[in-house]
Amino acid sequence: MADYIELTFxxxxxxxxxxxxxSQLSELGFESFVEIDTGFTAYIPEHQYDSTQLNLALSFYTDFFKFSYETKIIPQQNWNKEWESNFQPIDIDGKCCIRAPFHKTEKKYLYDIIIEPKMSFGTGHHNTTQLMIQQLMKMDVKGKSLLDMGCGTGVLAIMASMMGSNPVTAIDTDDWSYTNTVENLQKNNINNVFVHKGNAQILEGKLFHTILANINKNVLLADMSIYVESLEKQGDLVLSGFFETDVDELKHKALAIGLKFEDKAVSSQWTMLWFIKK
Incomplete structure (x- = not known):
């Protein structure tokens, strides 16, 4: 388990x-972003951080707008403190609350999800997580199999289970995300989610009615064919983790491999796409 680098822009x-x-930092492997009054903060595992690559990428934008950034290392054991001092519970459409164990809420929510952050992507503060949950709340997943691909904290798998999806599978390549998802399932008393460490290659021979993949454009393009093979006919594929400028490329790929476009949602340029397998 690595420490994380926090960049405050x-x-x-x-x-x-x-x-x-x-958008640029997401292409460099940064996993999570939080917008603040003066800019944003970005997070990446320390072993993936390349300051030379970062500065080269940023140099292309110096003529277009002004920016500066500071770098800080966040040891894994300090992440809960960082979370508690900077973040508040998330309310999604008045129906879903995502909060840490130390957060208190007086309002009754249909879905009250407790997340121990552990620096995994998917605390609810990112636009893409909220877009995915908003889409999930519009769907009928009760009694249907579901895959949360790139599960991060496991928040989408937990939400799906609370909505009646069964069985639910959660997969991530990251050790920390695997451990965090297992912990969060326990905190929410969820017992029908099966967690695996790995990538899309482990999906061979498995079928799901619904697949949720909140990752990034490059991974989605590379693995979309595998998702389609693992999707039942008339099954749902919901994608996020990319910008609106990436939609045409992703749609072109999806339509070419047997998917039908259903809907799109956008939040601060971050985008969700919903497809159905023909």
Missing amino acids: IVHPLEQGNDVLI
Whole structure:
């Protein structure tokens, strides 16, 4: 389990700069982003951080807007403290609350999800996690098999289980995410989610009615054919982790391999796409 690097960016003009820089950093392996009043913070495992590569990528934008950043190492044991001091519970459409164990909520929610962050992607603060949950709440998954691919904290698998999906499978390549998902399942008294460590290659021979994949554009493009092979006919594939500018490329791939486009949602340029297998 590695420490994480936190980059805090000050950006001007804010909206334009945030969107462009977050998009660029997501391509460099940064896993999570939190927008703040003056810019945003970004997180990446320390062993994946390459300052030379980062500065080269950022150099292309110096003529378009102003930005600066500071770097800090966050040891794994300090992440709960970092979380507690910086983040608040997330309310999604008044129906779903995502909170840490130390957060208290007076309101009754249909879905009250407890997440011990552990620096895994999927605490609910990222636009893509919220987009995925909003889409999930529109779907009928009761009694249907579901896969949360790239599960992070396991929040989508937990949400699906609470909505009646059964059985649920959660997969991630990261040791920390695997451990965190198992812990979060226990905290939410979920016992029908099966967690595996690995990538899309372990899906061979498995079938699901619904597949959720909140990862990044490059992985989605590379693995989409495997998702389709693992999807039942008339099954749902919900994708996020990319920007609106990536939609055409992803749709082109999806339509070419037997998927039918159903819907799209956008939040601060981050995008969700919903497809159904023909």
